[in-house]
Amino acid sequence: MDLSLNPFSSGTRLRDMIRAIRASKTAAEERAVVRRECAAIRAAISDNDQDYRHRNMAKLMFIHMLGYPTHFGQMECLKLIAASGFPEKRIGYLGLTLLLDERQEVLMLVTNSLKQDLNHSNQFIVGLALCALGNICSAEMARDLAPEVERLLQTRDPNTKKKAALCSIRIVRKVPDLAENFMGSAASLLKEKHHGVLISVVQLCTELCKASREALEYLRKHSVEGLVRILRDVSNSSYAPEYDIAGITDPFLHIRVLRLMRTLGQGDADCSEHVNDILAQVATKTESNKNAGNAILYECVETIMGIEATSGLRVLAINILGRFLSNRDNNIRYVALNMLMKAMAVDTLAVQRHRVTILECVKDADVSIRKRALELVYLLVNDTNVKPLTKELVDYLEVSDDDFKEDLTAKICSIVEKFSQDKLWYLDQMFKVLTLTGNFVKDDVWHALIVLISNAPELQGYSVRSLYKALQASGTQESLVRVAVWCIGEYGEMLVNNISMLDVEEPITVTESDAVDALELALKRYSVDVTTRAMCLVALLKLSSRFPQTSKRIQAIVVQNKGNTVLELQQRSIEFNSIIQRHQSIKSSLLERMPVLDEASYLLKRAASSQATVSLTKSAPSAASGGSLKVPNGAVKPPPAPLADLLDLSSDDAPVTTSAPSTAPNDFLQDLLGIGLIDTSTAGGAPSASTDILMDLLSIGSYPVQNGLPATSNIGSPGQVTKHAPGTPQVIDLLDGLSPNVNAAYPSITAFQSATLKMTFNFKKQPGKPQETTMHASFTNLTSVTLTNFMFQAAVPKFIQLRLDPASSSTLPASGNGSITQSLSVTNNQHGQKPLAMRIRISYKVNGEDRLEQGQISNFPAGL
Amino acid sequence: MGIRFVLLVNKQGQTRLAQYYEHLSLDERRALEGEIVRKCLARTDQQCSFVEHRNYKVVYRRYASLFFLVGVDNDENELAILEFIHLLVETMDRHFGNVVSSNTPMIQYCEDTLT
Numbered sequence: 001m002d003l004s005l006n007p008f009s010s011g012t013r014l015r016d017m018i019r020a021i022r023a024s025k026t027a028a029e030e031r032a033v034v035r036r037e038c039a040a041i042r043a044a045i046s047d048n049d050q051d052y053r054h055r056n057m058a059k060l061m062f063i064h065m066l067g068y069p070t071h072f073g074q075m076e077c078l079k080l081i082a083a084s085g086f087p088e089k090r091i092g093y094l095g096l097t098l099l100l101d102e103r104q105e106v107l108m109l110v111t112n113s114l115k116q117d118l119n120h121s122n123q124f125i126v127g128l129a130l131c132a133l134g135n136i137c138s139a140e141m142a143r144d145l146a147p148e149v150e151r152l153l154q155t156r157d158p159n160t161k162k163k164a165a166l167c168s169i170r171i172v173r174k175v176p177d178l179a180e181n182f183m184g185s186a187a188s189l190l191k192e193k194h195h196g197v198l199i200s201v202v203q204l205c206t207e208l209c210k211a212s213r214e215a216l217e218y219l220r221k222h223s224v225e226g227l228v229r230i231l232r233d234v235s236n237s238s239y240a241p242e243y244d245i246a247g248i249t250d251p252f253l254h255i256r257v258l259r260l261m262r263t264l265g266q267g268d269a270d271c272s273e274h275v276n277d278i279l280a281q282v283a284t285k286t287e288s289n290k291n292a293g294n295a296i297l298y299e300c301v302e303t304i305m306g307i308e309a310t311s312g313l314r315v316l317a318i319n320i321l322g323r324f325l326s327n328r329d330n331n332i333r334y335v336a337l338n339m340l341m342k343a344m345a346v347d348t349l350a351v352q353r354h355r356v357t358i359l360e361c362v363k364d365a366d367v368s369i370r371k372r373a374l375e376l377v378y379l380l381v382n383d384t385n386v387k388p389l390t391k392e393l394v395d396y397l398e399v400s401d402d403d404f405k406e407d408l409t410a411k412i413c414s415i416v417e418k419f420s421q422d423k424l425w426y427l428d429q430m431f432k433v434l435t436l437t438g439n440f441v442k443d444d445v446w447h448a449l450i451v452l453i454s455n456a457p458e459l460q461g462y463s464v465r466s467l468y469k470a471l472q473a474s475g476t477q478e479s480l481v482r483v484a485v486w487c488i489g490e491y492g493e494m495l496v497n498n499i500s501m502l503d504v505e506e507p508i509t510v511t512e513s514d515a516v517d518a519l520e521l522a523l524k525r526y527s528v529d530v531t532t533r534a535m536c537l538v539a540l541l542k543l544s545s546r547f548p549q550t551s552k553r554i555q556a557i558v559v560q561n562k563g564n565t566v567l568e569l570q571q572r573s574i575e576f577n578s579i580i581q582r583h584q585s586i587k588s589s590l591l592e593r594m595p596v597l598d599e600a601s602y603l604l605k606r607a608a609s610s611q612a613t614v615s616l617t618k619s620a621p622s623a624a625s626g627g628s629l630k631v632p633n634g635a636v637k638p639p640p641a642p643l644a645d646l647l648d649l650s651s652d653d654a655p656v657t658t659s660a661p662s663t664a665p666n667d668f669l670q671d672l673l674g675i676g677l678i679d680t681s682t683a684g685g686a687p688s689a690s691t692d693i694l695m696d697l698l699s700i701g702s703y704p705v706q707n708g709l710p711a712t713s714n715i716g717s718p719g720q721v722t723k724h725a726p727g728t729p730q731v732i733d734l735l736d737g738l739s740p741n742v743n744a745a746y747p748s749i750t751a752f753q754s755a756t757l758k759m760t761f762n763f764k765k766q767p768g769k770p771q772e773t774t775m776h777a778s779f780t781n782l783t784s785v786t787l788t789n790f791m792f793q794a795a796v797p798k799f800i801q802l803r804l805d806p807a808s809s810s811t812l813p814a815s816g817n818g819s820i821t822q823s824l825s826v827t828n829n830q831h832g833q834k835p836l837a838m839r840i841r842i843s844y845k846v847n848g849e850d851r852l853e854q855g856q857i858s859n860f861p862a863g864l
Numbered sequence: 865m866g867i868r869f870v871l872l873v874n875k876q877g878q879t880r881l882a883q884y885y886e887h888l889s890l891d892e893r894r895a896l897e898g899e900i901v902r903k904c905l906a907r908t909d910q911q912c913s914f915v916e917h918r919n920y921k922v923v924y925r926r927y928a929s930l931f932f933l934v935g936v937d938n939d940e941n942e943l944a945i946l947e948f949i950h951l952l953v954e955t956m957d958r959h960f961g962n963v964v965s966s967n968t969p970m971i972q973y974c975e976d977t978l979t
Binding site for chain 2: 334
């Protein structure tokens with residue numbers, strides 16, 4: 001370091017600066033050096049220093065390469081280019097290509113200099129200009145200067161020709177329209193002897209073919225023989241010291257010509273015929289003990305696969321690949337795997353022969369090879385070999401490392417799904433995968449699993465038992481926990497009572513409290529996320545209905561979450577708690593088995609939703625939601641808000657618009673609801689339809705767990721698509737079904753509504769006694785103040801007898817947070833002749849004052 | 865040509881030479897170099913010389929303490945690129961003597977001509 005000599009003036013030589021930078025021990029030191037240099041250079045630029053300009057530029061280029069900003073030097077480059085000497089021009093052009101890129105407007109200023117230099121008498125300067133142009137020209141420059149370049153293609157100097165050809169490549173790439181201008185010259189240049197020119201020209205031809213169909217056709221006609229000749233000459237030529245690499249003459253030329261042959265021969269039988277022989281010759285003659293030879297063989301095989309080759313040639317190619325595959329060199333194996341994937345399209349049988357070797361490669365130590373092998377295996381799977389292959393893959397899953405696990409899991413899941421003929425096997429594989437790598441399993445995979453389980457009643461017992469066992473063994477995998485929890489909730493009694501055992505199973509003893517234990521454990525584990533916890537809560541709720549003795553305990557567990565900071569969990573626990581406590585009567589019908597999820601339409605919808613746009617959430621289930629409103633549980637419902645409050649469901653009227661993005665899980669949920677509705681022509685008609693919807697609401701609630709009610713909004717939106725503005729008509733239907741076997745024919749009515757409260761009646765008739773009707777009245781408080789001492793009285797005409805049961809309570813909580821229900825039964829002695837009518841009187845206390853409200857109900861449905 | 869960039873990197877990961885044939889901003893370049901260099905340097909000698917990164921491949925070869933990395937399109941012949949790297953090294957060797965400490969503009973000029 002020439003510190004004594006004021007090293008940071010523009011007098012510093014490039015070498016010294018490099019040395020100074022290399023000598024810096026820390027990044028800060030290096031930055032300091034660079035900064036000083038840049039300052040000096042900037043000073044020199046503003047001084048318009050002529051002598052050291054090129055040295056400064058050289059330094060600037062080095063600095064740029066290290067990654068520092070150097071835009072202040074751009075104009076200097078132009079000045080250098082405009083200079084007349086070769087050294088200045090050289091640095092100038094070099095700087096141009098390094099410091100600028102084609103998007104800079106400064107480039108336009110250079111066009112004129114370039115034009116002059118292209119016409120220069122000094123070949124080297126012409127060469128410089130061509131180089132620069134070839135590296136950096138933009139579309140306009142290309143158009144401007146194309147004629148010059150074309151002319152230069154015809155000069156005698158091979159170096160210039162070569163550079164002109166390279167430059168033309170870039171021109172054609174930027175402006176494909178100009179391709180036709182270069183066609184002729186390119187084809188004629190194939191007769192050159194100089195390899196440099198040949199390579200560039202071959203490359204130019206390849207580019208031309210890509211750019212324009214016309215050029216492709218032209219070259220097909222005119223250049224194929226030339227190419228064959230070139231290849232023959234170069235592969236038969238004796239030792240040529242200029243071009244020799246590892247005993248082969250100019251492998252690069254070999255490769256380029258082979259590639260051009262591939263482009264020309266693709267899809268063209270004529271052309272392919274011409275090159276068949278030479279391809280065979282190259283494939284057999286080339287030695288494969290050196291990398292150069294292997295490179296040529298690789299290209300040759302690719303070409304054979306790409307054109308319309310004879311079958312003999314194809315067999316030859318696959319043999320070469322087989323040889324590659326067993327080579328010890330990793331590079332060769334990698335390349336072979338790559339090729340085999342393309343060969344699959346041509347000849348699958350031959351590739352199958354190498355299946356074992358490929359499987360070995362999946363377990364290889366090298367990550368690139370593993371990836372390729374896995375993809376290849378995925379392509380190889382067919383119906384016959386799917387079971388052993390999957391077994392291998394799943395075994396490997398256990399020992400593979402984490403970043404590979406994700407890929408492997410995804411592949412295994414899709415293989416299993418595509419090729420499973422046998423449901424039991426599918427379930428087994430999926431359970432294994434879930435146990436091993438559940439965390440990597442994607443959402444729609446385990447959704448599909450659930451759909452399958454619900455569609456296979458004979459396997460449900462087996463599934464729930466296996467999942468229970470898996471859960472006991474290791475409950476850390478998220479997806480496993482979710483699926484297990486769902487199954488235990490749904491099929492709890494199968495678990496406990498060992499229902500529908502398969503032959504291969506051994507009986508296990510699981511008591512009801514064991515099942516609840518498992519769920520509680522899953523709920524409490526600190527590592528589970530919100531969705532899983534939500535699912536646990538639902539499953540607990542279901543169990544409380546299926547195992548009545550555990551109801552108290554479940555309630556205790558559920559209540560613990562009342563104060564949970566996550567709104568979703570809090571809401572659920574409060575709602576569920578209230579269901580368990582107060583709505584014993586509807587609980588069992590509420591928590592009936594989920595309807596069979598329709599697989600076919602689920603798969604269809606899933607395929608469609610993978611190309612979904614946001615609107616799909618609303619439109620996809622339109623078919624479904626059309627069905628949803630056909631559910632015959634009575635037509636228009638009054639505003640649902642107070643009734644929704646009945647079950648402590650959120651009273652948001654406006655559906656949540658922003659949440660519920662159209663990811664696949666949401667679509668599934670929509671579809672689930674929609675499909676659930678379509679398929680319920682079975683048990684119980686309307687009420688079970690409505691209860692199913694609510695069960696969907698409860699069980700697979702909301703995936704993108706936002707605050708509040710994605711669930712209801714999900715239900716809301718299908719409803720939204722068709723008529724009703726209020727979000728939850730189905731929920732109302734549920735409430736109609738408050739008594740276990742509601743009669744669909746008598747829709748519930750809002751009997752009375754005032755500013756403070758609302759009263760709804762639901763009706764039920766006994767089948768053999770048309771005169772008698774049992775009614776359930778429910779009262780909801782519309783104010784924000786609690787009403788106490790609530791009392792309801794009714795009066796009826798003489799021909800009707802009325803009996804009033806005691807009310808559920810006499811306090812009506814505010815804002816619909818609870819409700820009072822009361823049963824009445826009426827007998828209409830003039831049934832069929834006179835309709836039902838009633839006068840009502842309601843008295844309550846609010847804020848210490850007594851109030852009284854009266855009214856008449858005349859909107860009883862006909863036929864009561 | 866399907867070559868996107870050529871990088872010369874030493875064992876500590878410092879870039880000695882960087883030639884880009886497509887337009888990347890400075891930040892992108894630095895990020896790219898960081899990622900790729902880390903991947904390549906972490907590989908052992910037994911592993912193959914090709915690394916897949918995003919939508920292109922990186923072919924690398926180690927010569928003493930220098931790593932030569934070439935980024936190419938997915939459809940390039942990798943073995944041919946290996947040969948190319950070797951050719952580059954040999955040419956530079958013959959031209960300059962020891963490749964490491966030399967006049968970089970000359971290198972760039974050479975590379976430009978060769979590629």
